[in-house]
Amino acid sequence: xxxxxxxxxxxxxxxxxxxxxxxxxxxxxxxxxxxxxxxxxxxxxxxxxxxxxxxxxxxxxxxxxxxxxxxxxxxxxxxxxxxxxxxxxxxxxxxxxxxxxxxxxxxxxxxxxxxxxxxxxxxxxxxxxxxxxxxxxxxxxxxxxxxxxxxxxxxxxxxxxxxxxxxxxxxxxxxxxxxxxxxxxxxxxxxxxxxxxxxxxxxxxxxxxxxxxxxxxxxxxxxxxxxxxxxxxxxxxxxxxxxxxxxxxxxxxxxxxxxxxxxxxxxxxxxxxxxxxxxxxxxxxxxxxxxxxxxxxxxxxxxxxxxxxxxxxxxxxxxxxxxxxxxxxxxxxxxxxxxxxxxxxxxxxxxxxxxxxxxxxxxxxxxxxxxxxxxxxxxxxxxxxxxxxxxxxxxxxxx
Numbered sequence: 001x002x003x004x005x006x007x008x009x010x011x012x013x014x015x016x017x018x019x020x021x022x023x024x025x026x027x028x029x030x031x032x033x034x035x036x037x038x039x040x041x042x043x044x045x046x047x048x049x050x051x052x053x054x055x056x057x058x059x060x061x062x063x064x065x066x067x068x069x070x071x072x073x074x075x076x077x078x079x080x081x082x083x084x085x086x087x088x089x090x091x092x093x094x095x096x097x098x099x100x101x102x103x104x105x106x107x108x109x110x111x112x113x114x115x116x117x118x119x120x121x122x123x124x125x126x127x128x129x130x131x132x133x134x135x136x137x138x139x140x141x142x143x144x145x146x147x148x149x150x151x152x153x154x155x156x157x158x159x160x161x162x163x164x165x166x167x168x169x170x171x172x173x174x175x176x177x178x179x180x181x182x183x184x185x186x187x188x189x190x191x192x193x194x195x196x197x198x199x200x201x202x203x204x205x206x207x208x209x210x211x212x213x214x215x216x217x218x219x220x221x222x223x224x225x226x227x228x229x230x231x232x233x234x235x236x237x238x239x240x241x242x243x244x245x246x247x248x249x250x251x252x253x254x255x256x257x258x259x260x261x262x263x264x265x266x267x268x269x270x271x272x273x274x275x276x277x278x279x280x281x282x283x284x285x286x287x288x289x290x291x292x293x294x295x296x297x298x299x300x301x302x303x304x305x306x307x308x309x310x311x312x313x314x315x316x317x318x319x320x321x322x323x324x325x326x327x328x329x330x331x332x333x334x335x336x337x338x339x340x341x342x343x344x345x346x347x348x349x350x351x352x353x354x355x356x357x358x359x360x361x362x363x364x365x366x367x368x369x370x371x372x373x374x375x376x377x378x379x380x381x382x383x384x385x386x387x388x389x390x391x392x393x394x395x396x397x398x399x
Contacts, residue, residue: 030113033090033175036066036124036160037137040096063129065103066094066161068175069111070119089173092164100140118146121179123153123196124160130212130229130236138200138234149197152182155229155236157216168221178223182213185225189258189276192249203234206371207353207364211248214239232347232375240338246276247334250298250387251350253281257301263330266322270309274302274327277392283352285359288382292356292363295384296339298331303393314394328389335385346375353378 040062069091093110097103108115123141125134134153141147156163163178171177185191191213203210209231216226227240228248240248246259257276264271280299285292304314304323313319342349353374357364368374 028113029116030111031070031116031119032067033070033119033173034068034122034124034164034178035120036126036156036162036164037100037129038064038066038126038160039128040064060098061132062096062098063100063103064094064096064161065100065107066092066164067107068092068164070173090175094161100137116146117144118148120147120151121175122163122182123151124163124215125153125155125212126160127155127157127214127229127236127239129160130155130231133234134203134231134236135234138203141196142200147196149195149200151196152179152194152213153196153199154178154182154213154215155239157214157226157239162217163215163223166217166221166223168223181223182225185213187256189249189254189256189279191225191228191245192252192254202349202351203231205351205354206368207348207355207357207374208351209233209347209349211349212236228349230342230345230347230349232345233371237345237347244338247338248349250276250279250300250331251281251296251335251339253279253283253298255279260305261302261327261330263323263327265307265309265312265319266326268309268312270307270312272304272308272312272314272323273306274391275305277301277303283355285355287360287363291382292360293382293384294352294355295386296335297386297388298335299388299390300327300331301390301392302327304391320391320394324389324391327391328387331387331389332385335387336383339383339385343379343381346379348374348378352381352383 071089071091093107095103095107095110097106104115104117123137125137164174166174166178168174168177171180182191186193194211194213199210199212202208211231212229213225214227214229216224218224225242225245227242228245229236229239231237243259243261246261255278257278260273260275262271263274278301282297282299284295284297286295287293307314339350353368353371357368368377
């Protein structure tokens with residue numbers, strides 16, 4: 001009985017003696033806020049030091065990895081105050097390697113503190129790098145338990161390293177400005193949710209391809225979301241126009257509106273500027289003559305916020321009706337053209353394949369089976385598009 005009591009007492013003390021066996025002082029960490037990945041010239045191999053290999057090097061193309069590291073005590077916790085230190089809040093370093101992990105290992109040789117990747121907010125891929133495939137980076141990032149799935153991965157039109165040095169006026173830390181810009185775009189209805197974890201899930205799906213924000217540097221301190229980078233498998237195919245983001249969000253049914261459009265007023269030379277307030281879509285599938293057929297019905301609600309001609313009477317219900325009819329035709333045409341473009345590129349960023357896979361599993365297993373086969377079927381998929389266009393408010397007056 002005494003032995004049983006001692007054992008019970010030991011079991012009670014076990015949770016108290018575990019402690020944080022792998023804890024590390026935060027001041028001994030080098031917190032990486034962002035990573036940029038670019039291509040390098042073939043001659044750059046001569047610059048690499050023998051840190052992870054000696055003599056026999058991997059036969060893969062090298063990459064340049066640029067990181068933005070937070071300087072302890074210099075990252076502001078609020079708006080800047082007068083008399084504060086003018087020290088840079090971040091430290092930008094660059095290195096090369098055959099893989100992402102090797103480049104990070106090479107970088108660790110130059111830094112006293114342990115690199116910590118748990119604070120990464122954004123990973124920027126140069127367009128040329130993305131077109132050669134992103135699985136080589138995703139494999140390393142997925143296996144690292146420090147990486148947050150809520151971080152963003154974006155594609156840049158320019159050298160990705162430029163984004164590590166951008167100095168926006170609204171934020172002292174470039175990475176925080178960049179991540180806030182993308183997250184706010186989601187909140188404003190200008191880009192769908194596409195965190196890195198969601199991107200990985202889509203690229204891993206058999207019936208869907210991934211997409212990422214496509215950014216462009218306008219000035220030394222200004223960035224524009226210049227479209228949507230769409231993928232086929234793990235390789236980027238191309239980018240869309242900025243206005244196509246709104247069309248894409250209407251097709252997939254991202255609810256919150258956010259884009260403004262000019263619609264013509266039939267029978268006049270005038271135009272009205274409309275703002276999408278809300279979007280909805282319904283996607284249905286059916287089998288017809290042994291082949292899948294898909295229908296997309298979009299529903300938009302708009303506010304008219306401006307007109308180009310004062311002679312247009314927006315209080316006339318017939319005028320509003322003509323605008324709605326014309327606008328509906330434009331929505332359908334834009335959606336059909338965008339879907340056709342993606343079919344030509346064999347990039348199913350809509351996830352149509354997942355609908356067919358879920359609704360018609362027998363057909364999928366028998367006729368498709370793999371993502372590569374789905375790309376071929378997607379190219380010839382019949383898609384019917386319809387739309388409902390409703391003007392909810394004119395200026396400050398609800399209808």
